[in-house]
Every structure is written in C-alpha cells, then in structure tokens.
Amino acid sequence: MRGPRGTGLTKAQIIDTFARRLGNHPEVERAEALRHIHRIAEIRLADRFGAEPVLGNQVWDWHEALARHSDPGFAEHGQLTVTYLTDAHRACAAQISEVMRAAGFDAVHTDAVGNVVGRYHADPSAKNAKTLLTGSHYDTVRNGGKYDGRQGIFVPIACVQALHGAGRRLPFGIEVVAFAEEEGQRFKAAFLASGALIGAFDATWLDQQDADGISMRQAMQQAGLAIDDIPKLKRDAADYLGFIEVHIEQGPVLNALNLPLGVVTSINGSLRFVGEFVGQASHAGTTPMDRRRDAACAAAELALYLEERAAKDGDSVATMGLMNVPGGSINVVPGRCAFSLDLRAPNDAQRDALVADVLERAQQIGTRRGVACTLEETMRADAAPSDPAWQQRWERAVASLGLPVFRLPSGAGHDAMMLHRIMPQAMLFVRGENGGISHNPLESTTADDMELAVRAMQRLLDDLAAELAGV
Numbered sequence: 064m065r066g067p068r069g070t071g072l073t074k075a076q077i078i079d080t081f082a083r084r085l086g087n088h089p090e091v092e093r094a095e096a097l098r099h100i101h102r103i104a105e106i107r108l109a110d111r112f113g114a115e116p117v118l119g120n121q122v123w124d125w126h127e128a129l130a131r132h133s134d135p136g137f138a139e140h141g142q143l144t145v146t147y148l149t150d151a152h153r154a155c156a157a158q159i160s161e162v163m164r165a166a167g168f169d170a171v172h173t174d175a176v177g178n179v180v181g182r183y184h185a186d187p188s189a190k191n192a193k194t195l196l197t198g199s200h201y202d203t204v205r206n207g208g209k210y211d212g213r214q215g216i217f218v219p220i221a222c223v224q225a226l227h228g229a230g231r232r233l234p235f236g237i238e239v240v241a242f243a244e245e246e247g248q249r250f251k252a253a254f255l256a257s258g259a260l261i262g263a264f265d266a267t268w269l270d271q272q273d274a275d276g277i278s279m280r281q282a283m284q285q286a287g288l289a290i291d292d293i294p295k296l297k298r299d300a301a302d303y304l305g306f307i308e309v310h311i312e313q314g315p316v317l318n319a320l321n322l323p324l325g326v327v328t329s330i331n332g333s334l335r336f337v338g339e340f341v342g343q344a345s346h347a348g349t350t351p352m353d354r355r356r357d358a359a360c361a362a363a364e365l366a367l368y369l370e371e372r373a374a375k376d377g378d379s380v381a382t383m384g385l386m387n388v389p390g391g392s393i394n395v396v397p398g399r400c401a402f403s404l405d406l407r408a409p410n411d412a413q414r415d416a417l418v419a420d421v422l423e424r425a426q427q428i429g430t431r432r433g434v435a436c437t438l439e440e441t442m443r444a445d446a447a448p449s450d451p452a453w454q455q456r457w458e459r460a461v462a463s464l465g466l467p468v469f470r471l472p473s474g475a476g477h478d479a480m481m482l483h484r485i486m487p488q489a490m491l492f493v494r495g496e497n498g499g500i501s502h503n504p505l506e507s508t509t510a511d512d513m514e515l516a517v518r519a520m521q522r523l524l525d526d527l528a529a530e531l532a533g534v
C-alpha cells in the first residue's frame with residue numbers, strides 16, 4: 064500500500080478504504096483491483112527507471128499542507144470542511160498567498176470577496192500582452208476531499224514556479240485565481256467568487272445569514288474585505304486570452320478507463336424539478352390491481368423512463384434522487400408520491416429535448432394511471448460548451464505526453480461555467496482514485512497524475528507562446 068504519494072497510507076486510510084470496498088459489487092471490485100495492480104506496476108516501473116514525479120509530489124504536498132485547515136466541529140474529527148470566510152478559510156487564503164509568493168509570482172493579493180489572485184507578468188518585450196486566466200476554488204463541502212477545486216490552483220502555481228525558476232517570461236501574463244467560494248455551503252450563493260469576476264455578484268446576498276445568524280456582510284467586514292470594491296472585480300474580457308481550469312474529475316469515468324487525464328467538452332446544462340403524483344390511498348389487501356391509482360408506481364415508471372431516455376442520448380444524465388411516499392404505510396396503496404428530477408446534457412438543445420420528453424411522459428403516465436401530476440422547476444443552468452480552440456489546445460497538450468486523448472462532458476458545475484459567460488474557456492480533468500469518489504474524504508489523486516496535469520499545462524503554455532509568436 065504505497066498510496067497516491069508513493070509514501071504509504073495510514074492505518075485509518077487503509078481501513079476506511081476496505082470498509083467502503085466490502086460492499087462493492089464483484090464487477091466494481093474487480094475493476095478497482097485491476098486499477099490497483101496497474102498502480103503497483105506504475106510505482107515499480109518508476110522505481111526501476113528512477114523516475115520521480117517531482118512536480119506532482121510538490122503539488123500533492125501543497126494539497127496536504129492546505130488540508131490542515133478545517134472548520135471547528137470538523138477539524139476535531141479529522142474531517143476537512145472549509146466554508147466561506149471562517150478562520151480556517153482565511154488561513155487557507157493566507158497559505159495560498161504564501162505559496163504563490165514563494166513560487167515567484169510578481170504580485171499577489173486577496174480581493175474584495177476573498178479570492179487570492181497571483182499574477183506572473185508577460186515578457187516585457189511583448190507588445191499589448193494579454194493575460195491567460197486560470198484557477199479554481201479553495202472552499203470545500205462539509206467533510207469533503209482535499210483535491211476538489213484546489214488542484215486547479217496548485218497545478219498552475221507549479222507551472223509559474225517552473226517558469227520563474229528558469230527565468231522565463233511568456234508573451235502573455237498568467238493570472239491564477241484561488242476562488243474563495245464555489246460550493247454554496249455557508250451561504251446560498253454558490254459561485255459568488257467567480258461570479259464577482261464577471262460582474263454577477265448579487266448585492267442582496269450580503270444580507271443572507273448563515274446558520275448562526277451572521278450575515279455575509281458581517282462575515283466580510285470581519286475578514287477585512289472591502290465590500291464597496293466588489294463591482295471593481297469585474298474583468299474586461301478584452302484583456303484576456305481565455306480561461307482554463309484543471310479539476311479532479313469527481314466521477315468514475317477516467318478511473319474505469321485507466322486514463323489519468325480527460326479533456327472536457329462541455330459543462331452540462333441542467334434543469335431540476337420537484338414534483339408529485341397524487342392518486343388514491345386505499346387498502347393494500349382489498350383494492351384489486353386493476354382498481355389502483357398508485358402514485359409510487361407512477362413515479363417508479365417515470366424513474367425507469369428517465370433511465371431509458373437519458374441513455375438514448377449517450378451523454379445525457381437523468382436522476383430521480385428523491386422519491387417519497389408521505390405518511391406511507393405497509394398496508395396502504397400509496398396515494399401520494401413526491402419526487403425530484405435532475406436532468407443534464409452537454410448542450411441546451413439536447414437538455415431541452417430531454418426535458419420535453421420527460422415532462423410529456425410524466426403526463427402520459429398520470430393520465431393512464433389516473434393520478435394527477437404536478438411539476439415545479441427549481442433550478443436551471445445553461446450548458447457551457449468548451450471553446451473549440453481551447454479544447455484543442457488541451458487535446459494537443461495531452462497527446463504530447465503520449466497519452467490517449469479522451470473527451471468527456473462535465474456533469475458537475477465549475478467556476479469555468481461563470482467565466483464562460485464573458486470569455487472562451489476549456490477544462491482539463493484529472494482522474495480520481497477510489498472509483499472517482501468526490502465530496503467525500505476518500506477523494507484522492509496520485510502524485511503521478513498530478514505530474515501529468517502540470518506537464519499538460521506547461522505544454523499548453525509553451526504551445527500558446529509559440530502560437531502568439533507566430534512560430
């Protein structure tokens with residue numbers, strides 16, 4: 064058990080992993096065992112050739128050091144939770160600033176919403192040099208993983224460190240932003256940090272209160288943030304070449320395919336509904352099967368349709384995450400069934416077609432079964448397809464490392480979704496270990512995969528420099 068850093072795992076980590084794997088379906092366990100064999104081969108080959116992922120180890124260690132900071136109530140249990148503007152959150156910001164300064168950034172500051180912004184200037188001989196924007200978030204969900212968001216901060220820092228170490232400047236500036244808030248945990252204002260960069264910070268959020276009754280305004284004042292300066296954070300897209308983001312995949316796809324990196328084609332658009340089927344509660348013993356108006360069966364039929372309809376697209380996903388018979392009883396035919404719908408697809412047209420079919424089917428099921436169906440839309444997010452030129456730059460960078468180019472959509476939302484509204488963007492995914500589990504303490508990536516992520520970004524930067532120089 065040499066683990067993701069090649070230095071071993073703690074006893075607690077080994078036990079947690081086995082506890083999780085005990086319930087695995089044999090197919091899943093076989094795939095995971097094969098991944099481990101592959102990892103052992105990787106480590107032994109690297110040993111034999113004296114290959115050390117120096118950059119990857121550095122990036123891995125930065126994550127580990129940052130994960131020391133956790134909010135009270137979680138820190139005591141060894142859990143990682145960093146929510147907006149807590150002491151742990153501010154300690155993270157201070158530590159990221161320090162890492163940036165030590166890496167050789169020219170200017171580092173914390174902005175009006177708590178983002179840590181590091182700038183590495185362009186070659187002074189480059190005329191009207193633009194800037195490449197990159198970054199991700201450093202807040203976490205409750206009891207989250209160490210890599211979600213943070214990889215997208217530390218990978219570019221490693222690139223700047225290497226440039227600075229070699230005394231190199233590129234014909235464009237690099238701006239790395241460690242976003243203060245993405246997960247919407249303390250306040251219901253997800254993406255407020257990247258939103259501020261596109262002028263989408265909503266001033267009414269300032270009056271929102273956290274669970275302890277502290278308003279966002281108070282939290283910001285206490286952190287010494289200049290609230291009045293928030294509108295000034297809006298970037299002028301004309302100053303930028305585009306936005307790129309590295310992120311742990313947070314899913315099982317790359318792990319299952321045994322691929323360390325994947326190029327994101329689009330951040331899926333999504334729509335959410337809460338709904339209810341209302342039939343007739345009746346005696347489970349005396350109501351014949353052809354006389355029932357079973358609301359739960361209607362919901363179950365819709366759930367199976369979701370599965371079939373989304374699979375038809377290949378890359379759409381549809382989930383009924385909640386299914387609840389309020390006041391249900393073992394001997395009563397369900398009269399009501401409340402449910403949720405979460406529908407996502409890589410582009411809005413595909414998503415909308417999926418939604419239209421699902422809504423139509425819900426009505427058909429209701430009519431045929433004699434149950435009423437109500438649906439209420441609760442969330443809508445448009446898809447953010449990757450900019451073709453930037454996606455190709457990532458693809459070339461991945462191919463240059465001798466890796467197969469694998470493309471996949473992002474099922475989860477990311478900061479890139481916000482920047483998408485004002486500039487071209489594309490993301491790179493890094494494989495997660497433990498079956499790709501995320502928003503969970505078992506989230507993991509190896510130092511070797513991080514090394515590949517840094518090398519891919521370095522390659523992208525070099526190619527971009529050559530492109531701009533017209534080579």
Ligand SMILES: [Zn+2]
Pocket residue numbers: 200211212245310477
């Ligand atoms: Zn994230």
